[in-house]
Amino acid sequence: AELDKTAAVVPESTALVPAPVDIANKLRYLFGRNGDYTVADAYQGTSWSVREKLIDSFNKTHEHWKKEDPKFIYYLSAEFLMGRSLINTVYNLGLEGEYAEALNQLGYEMEKVADAERDAALGNGGLGRLAACFLDSIATLDLPGWGYGIRYKYGMFKQALKNGYQVELPDIWLTKGNPWELRRDDVKFEVGFGGRVERRKQGNKEVTVWTPSEKVVAQAYDNPIPGFNTPTTSNLRLWDAVPLTEFDLSAFNAGDYDRAMLERERAEGISAVLYPNDSTPEGKELRLKQQYFFVCASLQDVLSRFKAVHGNNFDLLPEKACFQLNDTHPTIAVAELMRLLLDVEGLDWDQVWTITTKCLNYTNHTVMPEALEKWPVKVMAKMLPRHMEIIEVINEGWTKWLGGHLNDLAPEERTKRIAAMSIIHENPWNKEEMLVNMAYLAVVGSSAVNGVAAIHSNIVKDEIFNDFYQIFPSKFQNKTNGVTPRRWLAWCNPELASLITGTLGTSEWINDTEKLAGLRAYASDKAFQAKWAAVKKAKKAKLAELIKKVHGDEVNQNALFDIQIKRIHEYKRQYLNVLSIIWRYKQLKKMSPEERKKAVARVCVIGGKAASAYDMAKRIIRLVTAVGDVINKDPETKEYLRLYFLPDYNVSLAETIIPAAELSQHISTAGTEASGTSNMKFQMNGCLIIGTWDGANIEIAEETGIDNVFVFGVRAEEITQLRKERKNFKTDPRWDELMRDIEGGMFGDKDYFKPLVDSVNNMKVGNDWFLLANDFASYLKAQEDVDACYKDQSEWLRRSIMYTAGSGKFSSDRTIREYAEDIWHVTPSRPTA
Ligand code: CJB
Structure with missing residues (x-):
C-alpha cells in the first residue's frame, strides 16, 4: 500500500518551541533529567537544542547545492x-539573543554554560x-x-x-x-x-x-x-x-x-x-x-x-x-x-x-x-x-x-x-x-602549489622547490594565511567588538574586515583611547582570574601583559624569551626600591605543548616553570615581574588569553616560521607585537605601520652565512652571564638544563642552529623600546588601535577568496533563507 508521505512531513524544526522549553525537553528526553540542572546539563540541553537549528540550515544548504x-x-x-562549538554556532546562526535569554530564564549565563564544553x-x-x-x-x-x-x-x-x-x-x-x-x-x-x-x-x-x-x-x-x-x-x-x-x-x-x-x-x-x-x-x-x-x-x-x-x-x-x-x-x-x-x-x-x-x-x-x-x-x-x-x-x-x-x-x-x-x-x-x-x-x-605568507612562498620558490619552480614557474603561488574574525575577534572579545561597531556605526566589519581601517581616524582620540583601554583592562582582569585559578597568585593588573603562546619548538625560541626575562629579573634585583617603582611591571605568560618525544622542548618548558618559581616568589621584585606557564594551551584558552594580551611575542629565527596565525589574532585584538622579520609578521608590520611594531633580529637572507660563521661569533657578555647562571644552578635542575645551555653555546657542544645568541642583543634592545613605549600610555593605545585597524587583510575570508579565485575556481552558491 502507498504510504501517506504527508503524514511524515516534519514541521520546521523546533522553531515553534520556545528555547527554554526546548532545552528542558532535550534534558528530559535525551538525558532523563527533570529540573535541578547542573551547568554541564545546561550545556548539554542547549547544545542539543541548537543542533536542530544547525541541521535545518545544513539540510537546506545541501538541498540547494544538490539542485545547483x-x-x-x-x-x-x-x-x-x-x-x-556552542558559542560559535549560536552566534554564527544569529541565535545569541534567543539562547542567552533562554538560559537566563533557566538561571544560567551563556558564558559559563559555554565553558562546560570540551x-x-x-x-x-x-x-x-x-x-x-x-x-x-x-x-x-x-x-x-x-x-x-x-x-x-x-x-x-x-x-x-x-x-x-x-x-x-x-x-x-x-x-x-x-x-x-x-x-x-x-x-x-x-x-x-x-x-x-x-x-x-x-x-x-x-x-x-x-x-x-x-x-x-x-x-x-x-x-x-x-x-x-x-x-x-x-x-x-x-x-x-x-x-x-x-x-x-x-x-x-x-x-x-x-x-x-x-x-x-x-x-x-x-x-x-x-x-x-x-x-x-x-x-x-x-x-x-x-x-x-x-x-x-x-x-x-x-x-x-x-x-x-x-x-x-x-x-x-x-x-x-x-x-x-x-x-x-x-x-x-x-x-x-x-x-x-x-x-x-x-x-x-x-x-x-x-x-x-x-x-x-x-x-x-x-x-x-x-x-x-x-x-x-x-x-x-x-x-x-x-x-x-x-x-x-x-x-x-x-x-x-x-x-x-x-x-x-x-x-x-x-x-x-x-x-x-x-x-x-x-x-x-x-x-x-x-x-x-x-x-x-x-x-x-x-595544478597549483602555494606557500602561506609572502616570504615563505618566496622560500618555497627560491629554495625548497627551486628546481621545480624553474620548470613550472606559473604553478607556484602565495596565499597569505588568515584567521576568522568571527571567532578571533567578534565572539571572543564581544566588548571590543561592540566598541568597534559603535564607533564605526556598523557591524559590517565582521564580514568585511577592511572596514576596520576606519578605526585609524580614532587612534589618537583621547576619549576613544580611554574606552579602548577600559576594554583591555576588563579582559586583563579575566586573565588575572585564570592565573589565580591555576597558580593561586594575584597579579598586578596594571602590569604589561606579555604573552607567548604556541607550540614549544626550538625554532620558535621560547628559550630566548626566558633569557630576556631572567635578564629583566637580574636588573630589577640590582635596582633600589625607588628605581624599581619607575620600572615597567610585567606579567609574562608562556603556554604551549611539547611533542611527547621532543626532549629539548620539554626542557624548555621546565626552564620556564623553574624560572617562574624563583621570580614569582621573590618579595623584592614580584610586584614588577612574574612568569607563569599556563598548562594545556588550546583553542579555548587562546580565546581568553588573546583579548587580554598587550604584547605578544613572535620571535622565530627569520626564515623558519612559514606564517604564524596567532600573530594575526593578537593584531586583531589590539595587541602590540615584538617579532622578527619572519612569516606573516612582515605583512602585519606593513599593514600596521612598521614603526608601530617592535622588530628585531637578523634577516632571513643572512641566516645561511651566519650559520657558517657561528664558530667565530662573539657572544654578548650579558648572554655569557645568563649561561653561567643557568649552568650554575640559579634555577635548580642543573643537569637537566645542561643540554639547553649546550645547544646554544658555541664554545661547547652545540652550534645554536636557531641563532639565539645572534639575536639576543637586538632582542633586549627591542624589549627596552617596549618598556619606553608602555610608559607613554597614550602612544601605546594609539598603536594598539592601529593594530586592529590594520588587521583587515588577515581575515581568512580574504585568504579563501584568493584560493577560490586563483586556484579552486569555485563560486558562491547561497540557498534562500
Ligand atoms: N605548521 O602547524 C603546523 N604544522 C606543520 O606540520 C607544518 C606547519 C604551521 O602551519 C601554519 C598554517 O599555515 C603556519 O602559520 C605556521 O607557521 C606553521 O608552522
Whole structure:
C-alpha cells in the first residue's frame, strides 16, 4: 500500500518551541533529567537544542547545492582544530539573543554554560587551526565546500604540569557524546591495506586487480559548519575506522575471544589517536595508514556522488571537484585518485593523469626540511602495493619528461638534476634505503602549489622547490594565511567588538574586515583611547582570574601583559624569551626600591605543548616553570615581574588569553616560521607585537605601520652565512652571564638544563642552529623600546588601535577568496533563507 508521505512531513524544526522549553525537553528526553540542572546539563540541553537549528540550515544548504550542482572544493586535512562549538554556532546562526535569554530564564549565563564544553582538539597547532578557520570562511562566503579528515577518538593530549615538568594525559573528548556531529550510517566505504596486485585478462583488456590482505570500513560523521550572516551551513566530514565484520563470531564461538577482538582493535586503532607532532612527522607506519584511510574514503565518497549525477563522464570531474592538500599529509591522494580512475573505473593512464593533476592542489606549510614527509619504498610497497606501482610509473614518466625538458644541460649536470628531482630517491642517511618524497609527488601531481605568507612562498620558490619552480614557474603561488574574525575577534572579545561597531556605526566589519581601517581616524582620540583601554583592562582582569585559578597568585593588573603562546619548538625560541626575562629579573634585583617603582611591571605568560618525544622542548618548558618559581616568589621584585606557564594551551584558552594580551611575542629565527596565525589574532585584538622579520609578521608590520611594531633580529637572507660563521661569533657578555647562571644552578635542575645551555653555546657542544645568541642583543634592545613605549600610555593605545585597524587583510575570508579565485575556481552558491 502507498504510504501517506504527508503524514511524515516534519514541521520546521523546533522553531515553534520556545528555547527554554526546548532545552528542558532535550534534558528530559535525551538525558532523563527533570529540573535541578547542573551547568554541564545546561550545556548539554542547549547544545542539543541548537543542533536542530544547525541541521535545518545544513539540510537546506545541501538541498540547494544538490539542485545547483556547483563545483566543490574539498579541503583534505589530517587535522582540524575546531575548539568549542556552542558559542560559535549560536552566534554564527544569529541565535545569541534567543539562547542567552533562554538560559537566563533557566538561571544560567551563556558564558559559563559555554565553558562546560570540551574542545574538539583534532589538531596540533597552526596547520589544524588554519583548516578550521578556512571552513568558517568557506561557509560564510557561501562557497560549495567541505572539509575531509579523521575523527580521532583521542585528540591532542591534555598537558599537565607535575613539579614543573610536562606530563601528557589522554584527551578523552567523546565520552559525553558530541552534539555537533551526525553519524551517517548510510555513508561507509571499504579501505584496504597490504595484499597483492595481479593483472588479469578481461576480454581483450588487461586489468589490474589489487586484493588487500586487510580491510576496514570508514564510517562517515558530518560536522555541520555554519557560516555567519548567511543561510549557508557547510560540512566537515570526518571518518571513523570500524571493523568490516562487527565481530568475528566464528572465532568467538570457537572460544577464541582474543582473535575475535583483534580485528576490531586493529581497525579502531587507525582512527584512535592524533599524532602529537607539530612540524615534524614521526614516520610511523600507522601514520601512513591514517593518511591513506581518510584520503581513500574521501575520494570514494566524492566519486560516488559525482557518478550519481554524471555517470562515467569523468572528464567533467575537474569542473565539479577540486581538492586542496593541506601539507603533504594527504598526498597519497595523487596515487589514490589515479588508482580509482584506472583500476576501478577502467580509464586510460593519460586521461587519468590529466584529470588527477587538474583536480589536486598542494599547500606547503613549513620549510623545516625534516618535515617534508618521505616514506620508505619498502613500507609503501607493503602497505599500499598498488599505489607504489602507480608512483613508480608516475616517476618514470616524470623523470623521462624531465630528461627531454633539460636537454640543454650537460649530460652530467642533467643526470644530477633529474636525480635531485626524482620522486623516488635514496635516503641520504642510509644509501640502502629508497624513499618516496611526498612533497615532490604533491608538486608533480598538482595544478597549483602555494606557500602561506609572502616570504615563505618566496622560500618555497627560491629554495625548497627551486628546481621545480624553474620548470613550472606559473604553478607556484602565495596565499597569505588568515584567521576568522568571527571567532578571533567578534565572539571572543564581544566588548571590543561592540566598541568597534559603535564607533564605526556598523557591524559590517565582521564580514568585511577592511572596514576596520576606519578605526585609524580614532587612534589618537583621547576619549576613544580611554574606552579602548577600559576594554583591555576588563579582559586583563579575566586573565588575572585564570592565573589565580591555576597558580593561586594575584597579579598586578596594571602590569604589561606579555604573552607567548604556541607550540614549544626550538625554532620558535621560547628559550630566548626566558633569557630576556631572567635578564629583566637580574636588573630589577640590582635596582633600589625607588628605581624599581619607575620600572615597567610585567606579567609574562608562556603556554604551549611539547611533542611527547621532543626532549629539548620539554626542557624548555621546565626552564620556564623553574624560572617562574624563583621570580614569582621573590618579595623584592614580584610586584614588577612574574612568569607563569599556563598548562594545556588550546583553542579555548587562546580565546581568553588573546583579548587580554598587550604584547605578544613572535620571535622565530627569520626564515623558519612559514606564517604564524596567532600573530594575526593578537593584531586583531589590539595587541602590540615584538617579532622578527619572519612569516606573516612582515605583512602585519606593513599593514600596521612598521614603526608601530617592535622588530628585531637578523634577516632571513643572512641566516645561511651566519650559520657558517657561528664558530667565530662573539657572544654578548650579558648572554655569557645568563649561561653561567643557568649552568650554575640559579634555577635548580642543573643537569637537566645542561643540554639547553649546550645547544646554544658555541664554545661547547652545540652550534645554536636557531641563532639565539645572534639575536639576543637586538632582542633586549627591542624589549627596552617596549618598556619606553608602555610608559607613554597614550602612544601605546594609539598603536594598539592601529593594530586592529590594520588587521583587515588577515581575515581568512580574504585568504579563501584568493584560493577560490586563483586556484579552486569555485563560486558562491547561497540557498534562500
Ligand atoms: N605548521 O602547524 C603546523 N604544522 C606543520 O606540520 C607544518 C606547519 C604551521 O602551519 C601554519 C598554517 O599555515 C603556519 O602559520 C605556521 O607557521 C606553521 O608552522
